[in-house]
Amino acid sequence: MDGLTRRRLLQAGGTGALLAALAAAEGSAYTPPSRDGRAARSVVVLGGGIAGLTSAYELGKAGHRCTVLEARSKPGGRVLTIRDGDTETDLDGHTQRASFGYGTYFNAGAARIAPWMVTLDYCRELGVPVEVFVNSNADAFIHTSTGGPPVRFRTARADLYGYVSQLLTRVTRAGALDAELAGGGRDELLAFLRDFGRLTDDGEYQGGPDRGFATYPGADGGVPLDGPASLSEVLRGGAGAYLGFDLGFDQAMPMFQPVGGMDRIPMALARAIGPDRIRLGAEVTSVLNRPDGVEVRYRQDGRDRPSRPTTAWPRCRRT
Structure with a gap:
């Protein structure tokens, strides 16, 4: 150059x-460029x-x-949106053509907007309509590279929350946390774990309706899923790595997207x-x-x- x-x-x-001046102004409100007479x-x-x-x-x-x-x-x-008929060539020279149905699109890059982002201000200023983006779907399947069967998000969450609560209940009752709870709170912790993990009065996790249903409730109470699997099987499934995704500051609901695609x-x-x-x-x-x-x-x-x-x-x- x-x-x-x-x-x-x-x-x-x-x-x-x-x-x-950027470092000093990092916490100040954004001021757009303005005419200065020059x-x-x-x-x-x-x-x-x-x-x-x-x-x-x-x-x-x-x-x-x-x-x-x-x-x-x-x-x-x-910020790339792929629609029917679009052709893209990657850096390795492979070319693909999208064959989507009418009205279908795929956001191949950015896909969602957090409610605190200035992007929403630009959408308002430019007249771009937005809609809610569902960032957490309890019925979605989690597929992992471990080779295990896919498991619904709600099922994986219920099993992991349940077993972790069960283990914490056992060590709390055994006195392993007495030093940490010397100032009180033992009973409150046990009550929280019982509710959080849907434990029995004995502090055991045995599954329940939070895992989902084989037959959804209707006129009757429905048929809950069989299970749960053992703690070792649940951990080997690897689904736990995905359960905290929507807890991130920039991923927590509600999230938004432009109507019709990010582009x-x-x-x-x-x-x-x-x-x-x-x-x-x-x-x-x-x-x-x-x-x-x-x-x-x-x-x-x-x-x-x-x-x-x-x-x-x-x-x-x-x-």
Whole structure:
């Protein structure tokens, strides 16, 4: 890149001071770029993923002239939705074509939005309708690499909670936790474990309706599943590794998704930026320092194309 360093590139874009202040401003509210009375700049955004599109959108609102260079045939980056007829080629050169039914799609990248994410603010601002995404399905099957049979989430959870509660009840009654409970709470712990693990009055786990039903309840009480399996069999099944997924801060319900696919967000950003401002199939080949700015060279439609001297805004990527 002809001796161009990251620092010099950022300084050319006037962002050096911004980056220096990021640590101090980490906990402050986001303030979008605004007009400062100076002449608008021409900005090239390298990459049309969510970070690049959002940068171009916000800079455009502040009056700057932005051009987005995206190497792929569609904007969005890793926010990728596959629909019937779409063709994708992976990095190993394997090409696949989707054959889905009408209205069916697959979010191959980002798939859900937590309620605290600023993404929902952009959905509201851009008019992208959202709906609830069910991030935890008790009736879904868990398939593991151990080779065991698939087990429903609710069954695996009931068995593991039950057996763990049973073991803790035994060691508590045997006095193994007396030091930890010297200040009191033994009876409260046992009561919690009995309820949490659905234990009998004797502190044993014997299964129950929380595991699911072979015949679902209707006019009668239904037929519960047989079991449970032994503790060793439950542990060998390996399903326990998946039970805490929806406890994560960024995975806890309620979760949301755009109606019709995650790519509705980059599509809305692209419309707001303006199709004439986004160049698809444009692979950046070099970034050059010039006395009056930065020149970005890229290849599009088999031809090398230089941009006029401008400010280059580097692509941001979340890792």
